[in-house]
Amino acid sequence: MDHKNHAQHRICVVGAGHVGLVSAACFAELGHSVVCTDNDTKKIAALKKIQMPFYEPGLAELVAKNIKKKTLLFSSSLDESILKSDVIFIAVGTPPLADGSADLTSIETVARTIARNLNAYKLVIEKSTVPVQTGQKIKETISRYRKNNIAFDVASNPEFLREGKAVYDSFNPDRIVIGVESKKAERILRELYAPLKTSVIVADINTAEIIKHASNSFLATKISFINAVSRVCDLAGANVETVAHALGLDKRIGKQFLQAGIGYGGFCFPKDLEAFIYISKKIGYDFGILKEVKKVNDEQRTYFIEKVKERLWVLKGKKIAILGLAFKPDTDDMRFAPSIDIINTFLREGAHCVLYDPQAQSEAKMLFKGKRVRFASNVYAAVKECDCLCFLTEWDEFKKIDFKKVKRLLNNPLIADGRNMFEGNALVELGFEYIGIGK
Ligand code: UGA
Numbered sequence: 001m002d003h004k005n006h007a008q009h010r011i012c013v014v015g016a017g018h019v020g021l022v023s024a025a026c027f028a029e030l031g032h033s034v035v036c037t038d039n040d041t042k043k044i045a046a047l048k049k050i051q052m053p054f055y056e057p058g059l060a061e062l063v064a065k066n067i068k069k070k071t072l073l074f075s076s077s078l079d080e081s082i083l084k085s086d087v088i089f090i091a092v093g094t095p096p097l098a099d100g101s102a103d104l105t106s107i108e109t110v111a112r113t114i115a116r117n118l119n120a121y122k123l124v125i126e127k128s129t130v131p132v133q134t135g136q137k138i139k140e141t142i143s144r145y146r147k148n149n150i151a152f153d154v155a156s157n158p159e160f161l162r163e164g165k166a167v168y169d170s171f172n173p174d175r176i177v178i179g180v181e182s183k184k185a186e187r188i189l190r191e192l193y194a195p196l197k198t199s200v201i202v203a204d205i206n207t208a209e210i211i212k213h214a215s216n217s218f219l220a221t222k223i224s225f226i227n228a229v230s231r232v233c234d235l236a237g238a239n240v241e242t243v244a245h246a247l248g249l250d251k252r253i254g255k256q257f258l259q260a261g262i263g264y265g266g267f268c269f270p271k272d273l274e275a276f277i278y279i280s281k282k283i284g285y286d287f288g289i290l291k292e293v294k295k296v297n298d299e300q301r302t303y304f305i306e307k308v309k310e311r312l313w314v315l316k317g318k319k320i321a322i323l324g325l326a327f328k329p330d331t332d333d334m335r336f337a338p339s340i341d342i343i344n345t346f347l348r349e350g351a352h353c354v355l356y357d358p359q360a361q362s363e364a365k366m367l368f369k370g371k372r373v374r375f376a377s378n379v380y381a382a383v384k385e386c387d388c389l390c391f392l393t394e395w396d397e398f399k400k401i402d403f404k405k406v407k408r409l410l411n412n413p414l415i416a417d418g419r420n421m422f423e424g425n426a427l428v429e430l431g432f433e434y435i436g437i438g439k
Contacts, residue, residue, distance in 0.1 A: 010033050011034045014088065016074070021047075024089075025059060025063050026167070029066060047063070056167065057165075058168070087192065088123070094128050104137075118147075124138060132210050154181070157178050157208070158208060174199075177201045178208065181204065224297050226244055226259070234438050240260045260438045261420055262419070266337070273293065305346070321353075323389065325356075347371055352373075355373055356377075358397050384410075387411050388415075391421055417435065424436050
């Protein structure tokens with residue numbers, strides 16, 4: 001990365017979760033001096049030894065490289081890290097509460113800690129996904145708790161990186177959104193990203209926050225739209241993949257996020273959608289479209305289960321192999337994964353499940369602890385003597401499967417493809433019964 005001619009900043013990233021850790025490593029790589037903090041002391045100790053808290057391709061290498069160059073440090077002392085920095089990114093968790101709103105306790109605590117340690121001008125940037133108007137609250141909190149009149153700015157700089165492609169996305173963003181209230185804050189944010197050549201959208205803080213809400217909600221809407229179309233395709237005897245391909249060639253629509261299946265999961269879409277519905281209602285708008293998007297997404301799992309039941313008739317006593325547990329490929333993240341509901345329903349109905357995932361196995365072991373599941377060490381061990389094989393995550397590894405071998409190992413050659421990964425006809429020719437979604 002060419003950063004020789006760009007202004008360099010002393011950055012503190014608060015929170016070593018997915019967004020925080022990736023951002024910290026990437027800002028270090030862009031030439032800034034970064035300290036990444038977290039109140040989980042074990043996590044910080046592990047990071048110092050280059051042990052990553054989650055699986056993200058390319059991240060460990062980037063962290064190792066920048067630790068060696070001394071451009072990236074890890075610390076569990078937030079006070080000290082704030083004192084030494086001129087830019088602070090808040091990237092702490094905002095987990096969902098029971099009513100759909102986001103829990104902003106951690107953000108408030110960080111804002112108060114910044115106020116206590118305001119020893120010189122600082123730019124405080126929210127990077128966590130937060131409800132609109134959170135920036136204003138951060139500003140009020142710092143003003144209220146600071147012990148002096150030292151100036152500071154608050155800005156919003158939402159993150160659009162995808163798990164599994166986070167490092168790539170960080171260096172190749174489609175756009176950078178900065179929500180600011182002063183020219184100084186805008187200048188610093190532009191300097192932070194100077195080596196990246198991409199469009200910079202400058203807005204006020206509320207607008208930047210809404211851009212994040214709207215982006216994730218629109219992508220989720222696209223997925224639910226194609227999933228609804230897949231239901232009609234099944235009823236009409238049409239093929240959703242061909243429909244999606246033709247739709248996607250229209251530049252106004254675009255081809256991404258039109259993959260029908262068991263729906264979206266993860267810690268972003270489900271939570272962000274709920275939060276956008278909640279905050280819109282709170283400020284006076286009933287976001288009906290998004291409620292429907294969520295409903296279609298929930299129904300897609302039930303629909304998949306019904307399709308399997310239709311073929312297996314009684315689930316009690318049946319053995320079902322599940323390949324793919326993570327909410328999407330290239331991550332070990334199981335949060336809000338569609339696989340959880342599907343497996344739990346199979347178990348409730350009396351089936352036995354054999355699970356395999358290339359990366360999410362340890363996460364899944366914790367989640368399904370004490371339940372009637374068995375973990376297999378590879379694809380072939382998982383399918384042995386099963387009555388049905390379900391694909392729930394489209395890992396590349398599964399595309400190389402020897403289906404002749406799988407057919408010999410299964411008790412009953414039924415494949416339920418929850419991600420439309422395979423050509424149904426080719427599997428039927430090999431002697432399988434094939435269930436896809438909308439095809
Ligand atoms: C999403 C957004 O894509 C990022 O831009 C954003 O920064 C991030 O949320 C966030 O707010 O932090 P992510 O949750 O990592 O990123 O994953 P996606 O690649 O967007 O996939 C989300 C879910 O949608 C997955 O379960 C995936 O399987 C599903 N999906 C995606 C479909 O079912 N069909 C599709 O066509 C595409």
